[in-house]
Amino acid sequence: MTAAMTKITHHLTDALLMAYSAGTLPEAFNLTIATHLSLCDECRARLGAFDSVGGALLEGCDTVAMADDSLEATLARITGATPAAAPRRKRVEGLPAPLADYIGGSLDAVKWRPVGMGVKQAILRTSRDATARLLYIPAGAAVPDHGHRGTELTLVLRGAFRDETDRFGPGDIEVADESLHHTPVADIGADCICLAATDAPLRFRGLIPRIAQPFLRI
Amino acid sequence: MTAQHKTDTRDWVAHIERIRDQEDRRAFAELFAHFAPRIKGFLIRSGTDMALAEECTQDVMATLWQKSHLFDPTRASVATWIFTIARNRKIDLLRKQRRPEPEDLPWGPEAEPDQEEALGLQQECARLGRAIAELPEKQRELIERAYFGDLSHSEIAEETGLPLGTIKSRIRLALDRLRHAMK
Numbered sequence A: 001m002t003a004a005m006t007k008i009t010h011h012l013t014d015a016l017l018m019a020y021s022a023g024t025l026p027e028a029f030n031l032t033i034a035t036h037l038s039l040c041d042e043c044r045a046r047l048g049a050f051d052s053v054g055g056a057l058l059e060g061c062d063t064v065a066m067a068d069d070s071l072e073a074t075l076a077r078i079t080g081a082t083p084a085a086a087p088r089r090k091r092v093e094g095l096p097a098p099l100a101d102y103i104g105g106s107l108d109a110v111k112w113r114p115v116g117m118g119v120k121q122a123i124l125r126t127s128r129d130a131t132a133r134l135l136y137i138p139a140g141a142a143v144p145d146h147g148h149r150g151t152e153l154t155l156v157l158r159g160a161f162r163d164e165t166d167r168f169g170p171g172d173i174e175v176a177d178e179s180l181h182h183t184p185v186a187d188i189g190a191d192c193i194c195l196a197a198t199d200a201p202l203r204f205r206g207l208i209p210r211i212a213q214p215f216l217r218i
Numbered sequence B: 001m002t003a004q005h006k007t008d009t010r011d012w013v014a015h016i017e018r019i020r021d022q023e024d025r026r027a028f029a030e031l032f033a034h035f036a037p038r039i040k041g042f043l044i045r046s047g048t049d050m051a052l053a054e055e056c057t058q059d060v061m062a063t064l065w066q067k068s069h070l071f072d073p074t075r076a077s078v079a080t081w082i083f084t085i086a087r088n089r090k091i092d093l094l095r096k097q098r099r100p101e102p103e104d105l106p107w108g109p110e111a112e113p114d115q116e117e118a119l120g121l122q123q124e125c126a127r128l129g130r131a132i133a134e135l136p137e138k139q140r141e142l143i144e145r146a147y148f149g150d151l152s153h154s155e156i157a158e159e160t161g162l163p164l165g166t167i168k169s170r171i172r173l174a175l176d177r178l179r180h181a182m183k
Helices: A014-022 A027-039 A041-060 A070-078 A097-103 A207-216 B012-022 B025-045 B050-066 B078-095 B115-133 B137-148 B153-159 B161-182
Strands: A113-116 A119-124 A131-137 A146-148 A152-158 A173-176 A192-198 A202-204
Touching: A014 A027, A014 A041, A014 B137, A027 A041, A027 A097, A027 A131, A027 A152, A027 A192, A041 B025, A041 B078, A041 B115, A041 B137, A070 B025, A070 B050, B012 B025, B012 B050, B012 B078, B025 B050, B025 B078, B025 B137, B050 B078, B078 B115, B115 B137
Parallel strands: none
Antiparallel strands: A113 A119, A119 A131, A131 A192, A146 A202, A152 A173, A152 A192
8 A cells, every 4th residue: 555655744643553552542543543554654663662562561460360271261262273364355456454444345435425515425334432434525625614522533545635734645644633623625636535533523613514513423 | 560570581482483383282371371361460450350351361362372373573572462462352342343453564475584683573572561660650650541441542642741752762672673674
């Protein structure tokens, strides 16, 4: 996936990498982070360090005695079992594997639903504690001005967008918290497709989107 | 974690290789004796009840046997590898969620891991373990809470600047090596 990618300039924060390593994030965040990691060698290497911290904590953890027959029970599970093959993932051209697992095909297979102003979305099935969605922003179009109650991760898959903070190209991830009120606008050259995760509903400023919000699950 | 945290100097990598190559049950029993009570302790600290922690630990150890051919000592220490298996199993069992994992890197065909590189990484991880053990109590506790899952995401965002900034330089060596291994 790394071939022909433009250089990634917006990365994951230490706090997110640590929480991903610890396994304490909602599924929608894990999906978005795993997708970025598939594109970004730098963050993958940083994750390796956080996993090593987890290993060190496990090594130093206070022990709790196993049941008396535990080893025998475990050996019994192993006996006769064949070695697990490395899970073979279906490869989808141009799409990182973790995301392809959730879409079940290429981006062409996505069933988009309009959310207004030419912007379309598709919500992916994850646990309910957070929401993962694909966003389709036509070239030059804007996602309505919104803020967040919680954290929003936005990963660019195709095209690019710009908001009050910076420009985000393929592979870049924007980490937005409550303090950011932004209006992402897609680059004029090409339609922009993003993967976004939110742990609380977005907060739109305008009246119309706010009314539409419960229906659209934005 | 106790203050006199000792890093085990036994060569766990060789144990995994004996399981992989010879289905060596003695090597497995030794790994089990060392790691299973730690996995169980880790899971209980993470809020798992006794029965589920026992079950989950057996699962993790069985997975270790079945996946021994996938372990790469240039990418992770044995403790780190076991940690990732236990973490994923915990998410599976406790939260009934899938754990999206990054795409596999395109490795060369069955490349035999470089011995020196593997040894170096194992030593770095041991050093990292000592560095964590030597952190001031409060900072270490914060990291432990983050990994045991009793620190919320926003708390981590607020608080980890401190301990991470402190251990960052200590992690750097391991990080460089890991980065090198990922190239």
